[in-house]
Amino acid sequence: MAAPAQQFKVADINLAAFGRREIELAENEMPGLMATREKYKNDQPLKGARIAGCLHMTIQTAVLIETLKFLGAELTWTSCNIFSTQDHAAAAIAAGGTPVFAWKGETEEEYEWCLEQQLKSFPSGKPLNIILDDGGDLTALVHKKYPEMLEGCYGVSEETTTGVHHLYKMLKNKGLLVPCINVNDSVTKSKFDNLYGCRESLVDGIKRATDVMIAGKISVVAGFGDVGKGCAEALHSMGSRVLVTEIDPINALQAAMAGYEVVTMEEAAPIAQVFVTTTGCRDIIVGKHFEAMREDAVVCNIGHFDIEIDVAWLKKTATEKVSIKPQVDRFTMPSGRHIILLAEGRLVNLGCATGHSSFVMSCSFTNQVLAQIMLFKANDKEFTKKYVEFGRAVSDEEVEAKKVVDESNVKSTVSRMPIGVYVLPKILDEQVAYLHLAHVNAKLTKMTPVQAEYMSLPVEGPFKSDMYRY
Numbered sequence: 001m002a003a004p005a006q007q008f009k010v011a012d013i014n015l016a017a018f019g020r021r022e023i024e025l026a027e028n029e030m031p032g033l034m035a036t037r038e039k040y041k042n043d044q045p046l047k048g049a050r051i052a053g054c055l056h057m058t059i060q061t062a063v064l065i066e067t068l069k070f071l072g073a074e075l076t077w078t079s080c081n082i083f084s085t086q087d088h089a090a091a092a093i094a095a096g097g098t099p100v101f102a103w104k105g106e107t108e109e110e111y112e113w114c115l116e117q118q119l120k121s122f123p124s125g126k127p128l129n130i131i132l133d134d135g136g137d138l139t140a141l142v143h144k145k146y147p148e149m150l151e152g153c154y155g156v157s158e159e160t161t162t163g164v165h166h167l168y169k170m171l172k173n174k175g176l177l178v179p180c181i182n183v184n185d186s187v188t189k190s191k192f193d194n195l196y197g198c199r200e201s202l203v204d205g206i207k208r209a210t211d212v213m214i215a216g217k218i219s220v221v222a223g224f225g226d227v228g229k230g231c232a233e234a235l236h237s238m239g240s241r242v243l244v245t246e247i248d249p250i251n252a253l254q255a256a257m258a259g260y261e262v263v264t265m266e267e268a269a270p271i272a273q274v275f276v277t278t279t280g281c282r283d284i285i286v287g288k289h290f291e292a293m294r295e296d297a298v299v300c301n302i303g304h305f306d307i308e309i310d311v312a313w314l315k316k317t318a319t320e321k322v323s324i325k326p327q328v329d330r331f332t333m334p335s336g337r338h339i340i341l342l343a344e345g346r347l348v349n350l351g352c353a354t355g356h357s358s359f360v361m362s363c364s365f366t367n368q369v370l371a372q373i374m375l376f377k378a379n380d381k382e383f384t385k386k387y388v389e390f391g392r393a394v395s396d397e398e399v400e401a402k403k404v405v406d407e408s409n410v411k412s413t414v415s416r417m418p419i420g421v422y423v424l425p426k427i428l429d430e431q432v433a434y435l436h437l438a439h440v441n442a443k444l445t446k447m448t449p450v451q452a453e454y455m456s457l458p459v460e461g462p463f464k465s466d467m468y469r470y
């Protein structure tokens, strides 16, 4: 057992033993992470890496942290949402020696404080040299307040759709100072975590919060992207009549073809009983929608930021607010009707439940570990020769295509990938999927050499072009 961290702040360090028992349970459900530990452990590819991680401090994240540590990294950690920490997970991580600043129910100010602390708490006393982010808050903080830290930084790996959206915005505005890996758009992340993860954790959150019967109710899902598809399917499979709102005609058509009624929020507001926002956009449910809602409508958001539901309007307009329990508030409207708001409009699956299951997070986090290795080892010729999957990581053409940033003015003291936003190469994406097959009893067919020649594909993959949409 490692010595406890010198610097940390968690709700209750005495929860560490409970956290450890659940981490052990999760490890068996996270085959990708455990296999990645084994595959690269002798090379310690992250030795010398100082990773500042800002991602929901859950049990699954604890297995990610310990995988990065196992591969040589030094870490500090925070949660990327004020309600998403599992206190026993944070305690176990602190007890294991990693400086962690996270507890469930932080205030906004405490959240900011935690991010600041993690930047100065590496046990070696040195600054970060790599960032692992979810939503982009830590990346934005370091860019704005501590840009000098980015000179010695190998890059950022970003977990979610919204964070990736911000990275591309920074790249376009020429404000991005480090190379980044868009983990979200690995197929084995967004087509699994966002879809199958939310398919299970959305209803988990709503049920733990309200115990409301889903069957027979009318629900509305705003947004029919990966998250929206999973949410709509979950509600439908429990017997709810599901309405969908969309701005994109392709997604709207997909929703209609899947059998959902596609409507506007104005049409949905007076009839729906369960509201779920999944857009990553802002102002999806606003005052006029609340005013039209039925008695005890349940309103929640599963998108990354709390900008989808106008909670400020609700707080200002309601004549009364009763907190049924933490993260479940019942507002009385001037009309006398009630609205039940979950997790104050923040990620309901992490605020009211415990996020996604370990297995699907293993897919996401195996991509994270590979992204961290890729950023840190991009220019290590010996390593990339030994592990060709990283050797093929960034092609010269890709580098040329990404040259939107003039790097001549960007100071860098480390040998790193050129500034840009990259996705992991398909061979690594396929590796992540491969590592998860046995656990779900799947047996893969291998092409014969004749078949491979006919298809013009290598027998070992990659099997699809980058255009393929799965």
Ligand SMILES: NC(=O)c1ccc[n+]([C@@H]2O[C@H](COP(=O)([O-])OP(=O)(O)OC[C@H]3O[C@@H](n4cnc5c(N)ncnc54)[C@H](O)[C@@H]3O)[C@@H](O)[C@H]2O)c1
Residues within 6 Å of the ligand: 160, 161, 162, 163, 190, 193, 194, 197, 198, 222, 223, 224, 225, 226, 227, 228, 245, 246, 247, 248, 251, 278, 279, 280, 281, 282, 284, 302, 303, 304, 305, 347, 348, 349, 350, 356
């Ligand atoms: N809670 C979680 O566990 C979890 C997991 C993964 C992703 N996320 C977050 O969920 C959000 C959605 O992620 P995604 O991967 O599904 O993104 P996505 O881009 O695949 O889907 C979002 C959809 O919303 C639609 N949309 C945008 N504005 C809209 C509007 N005003 N009205 C109706 N529809 C609108 C878009 O056209 C798109 O189809 C992001 O914020 C992401 O970071 C949360």
